[in-house]
Amino acid sequence: MQSPAKFLKHKGWHQTTIIALVGGIYVLGSWFLKFDNLNGLLAIPKAFAWLGVNFRPTANSMEYLPRIWQKLIQTVLLAISSTVVAAIISIFVALLGSKVTGINGFVQTLVRGVASFFRNIPLVAWSMILLFSFKQSDFTGFLALLLMSIGYLIRAFMEIIEDEASETMLALKATGANYFQVIFQAVLPQILPSILSWILYMIENNVRDATLVGILTGTGIGFIFDIYYKSFRFDAAGMTVLAIIIVVIGLETISNQIRKVIL
Amino acid sequence: MLEVKDLQKSYEKDKPALTNISFDIKPGTFVAIIGPSGAGKTTILRSLNQLIKDDGGQILLDGNDIRTANKTQLRKYRRQIGMVFQNYNLVERLTVIENVLHGRLGYKSTLAGVFGRYTQEEKEEAMSLLKKVGLENFALQRCSELSGGQKQRVGIARSLIQHPKVILCDEPIASLDPASAQNVMELLKDLTEEYNLICIANLHQINMAKKYADQIIGIRKGKLVFDENADLLSEDILRTLYDQDITKELE
Numbered sequence: 001m002q003s004p005a006k007f008l009k010h011k012g013w014h015q016t017t018i019i020a021l022v023g024g025i026y027v028l029g030s031w032f033l034k035f036d037n038l039n040g041l042l043a044i045p046k047a048f049a050w051l052g053v054n055f056r057p058t059a060n061s062m063e064y065l066p067r068i069w070q071k072l073i074q075t076v077l078l079a080i081s082s083t084v085v086a087a088i089i090s091i092f093v094a095l096l097g098s099k100v101t102g103i104n105g106f107v108q109t110l111v112r113g114v115a116s117f118f119r120n121i122p123l124v125a126w127s128m129i130l131l132f133s134f135k136q137s138d139f140t141g142f143l144a145l146l147l148m149s150i151g152y153l154i155r156a157f158m159e160i161i162e163d164e165a166s167e168t169m170l171a172l173k174a175t176g177a178n179y180f181q182v183i184f185q186a187v188l189p190q191i192l193p194s195i196l197s198w199i200l201y202m203i204e205n206n207v208r209d210a211t212l213v214g215i216l217t218g219t220g221i222g223f224i225f226d227i228y229y230k231s232f233r234f235d236a237a238g239m240t241v242l243a244i245i246i247v248v249i250g251l252e253t254i255s256n257q258i259r260k261v262i263l
Numbered sequence: 264m265l266e267v268k269d270l271q272k273s274y275e276k277d278k279p280a281l282t283n284i285s286f287d288i289k290p291g292t293f294v295a296i297i298g299p300s301g302a303g304k305t306t307i308l309r310s311l312n313q314l315i316k317d318d319g320g321q322i323l324l325d326g327n328d329i330r331t332a333n334k335t336q337l338r339k340y341r342r343q344i345g346m347v348f349q350n351y352n353l354v355e356r357l358t359v360i361e362n363v364l365h366g367r368l369g370y371k372s373t374l375a376g377v378f379g380r381y382t383q384e385e386k387e388e389a390m391s392l393l394k395k396v397g398l399e400n401f402a403l404q405r406c407s408e409l410s411g412g413q414k415q416r417v418g419i420a421r422s423l424i425q426h427p428k429v430i431l432c433d434e435p436i437a438s439l440d441p442a443s444a445q446n447v448m449e450l451l452k453d454l455t456e457e458y459n460l461i462c463i464a465n466l467h468q469i470n471m472a473k474k475y476a477d478q479i480i481g482i483r484k485g486k487l488v489f490d491e492n493a494d495l496l497s498e499d500i501l502r503t504l505y506d507q508d509i510t511k512e513l514e
Contacts, residue, residue: 168352168353171352175365176339178373185368
């Protein structure tokens with residue numbers, strides 16, 4: 001048994017060593033790559049200044065607004081629909097796969113595996129793969145977002161069920177209620193607020209991701225950003241980015257309000 | 264009449280959690296199970312409604328063995344056995360009356376249960392039981408807004424609406440302040456007499472066990488060391504049960 005003073009001294013040394021190690025790796029790395037730290041740092045303000053000058057929306061870019069707005073609505077709807085469908089599928093799969101409501105060990109492992117598979121293939125890769133079968137369409141973007149969201153939501157829902165529902169489940173099982181009665185009367189009402197919170201987060205996230213997917217699938221706001229950017233209409237591209245930022249912040253504000261009410 | 268014969272259980276091989284537990288309880292009896300933490304009190308209680316599957320023995324409720332029942336039969340036995348938990352185990356987001364009505368699920372068809380359709384009589388009974396536990400004005404409040412003692416009384420009402428022969432209480436007062444604890448114990452005692460129930464409670468408070476229980480069962484390291492009238496619990500027995508002097512608790 002070591003003394004507390006000695007233990008704390010040890011811990012202090014540990015921290016110092018780790019900080020020195022990280023710093024050393026950085027210095028060694030920049031020497032190796034011949035990276036000029038000072039110039040790199042000075043370039044950042046310049047880059048932002050360039051962005052500010054070229055991407056600043058002008059009075060002329062206002063004429064793009066109706067088109068941007070239309071595409072933006074399309075993208076938001078895509079994000080919401082893919083999340084809602086993903087949530088409905090995920091809740092049932094999560095019930096089958098969680099440790100407290102699951103069927104058996106094999107199904108639990110299978111569900112975990114499938115969720116992890118969907119989650120760990122990057123969204124861009126999903127879009128590219130699906131492009132072959134579904135061509136450039138909104139449906140391709142929908143499917144890519146759907147599969148990704150399912151991967152995340154199954155995992156999240158299973159953990160919510162395991163954390164929040166096991167005690168009430170036990171109580172209702174003890175009254176002689178059967179499996180479906182327990183699920184609908186105890187598990188679902190108990191986990192509903194946490195689940196809604198996750199769905200709202202996933203919608204926010206999917207609006208951002210849908211923009212990226214749109215560039216690849218040729219749909220929505222991502223596509224017109226791509227067009228404006230590649231045809232050097234930087235002011236219109238800047239307008240598009242601004243519109244996306246405003247919508248994402250707006251959605252976040254709304255969902256925070258909803259969370260306050262339900263939790 | 265509840266008869267337990269030679270109940271056995273081990274969670275790991277060669278490490279018995281319960282060995283040859285046998286006892287009888289007559290209707291209208293309030294029983295306290297006491298013993299140190301980890302002695303096997305919860306295992307006994309949860310074996311009685313088969314939330315934990317034991318390894319051997321017999322559990323006879325009015326002569327029928329619960330242990331050998333199939334799934335459908337087990338549901339029928341479970342609805343005759345109410346259960347009250349240390350953490351109340353209510354659906355916190357639902358109202359008090361909805362939680363009480365959950366006790367009827369064992370009597371309902373799957374569909375009626377899933378959609379929570381209860382008959383007028385069931386709703387009226389739920390209200391009269393809430394009156395009995397002193398919560399008639401809280402029927403439409405969410406359970407999350409209640410105090411610990413109130414939640415426990417909702418739990419008791421939920422078990423009563425099952426029309427139980429037995430109520431199992433797993434540390435019913437461990438999370439409550441002294442006043443609420445007295446209140447809950449008195450309620451359980453009165454209900455045991457009024458409905459001629461078998462009420463079995465795991466307790467850590469020996470003075471509570473002495474004060475309210477008719478019969479006391481002492482468990483130590485998975486073995487039954489005491490099963491007598493509550494008045495016969497002596498300091499000597501407590502010393503063997505807990506491996507130390509705890510006579511102060513008794514006073």
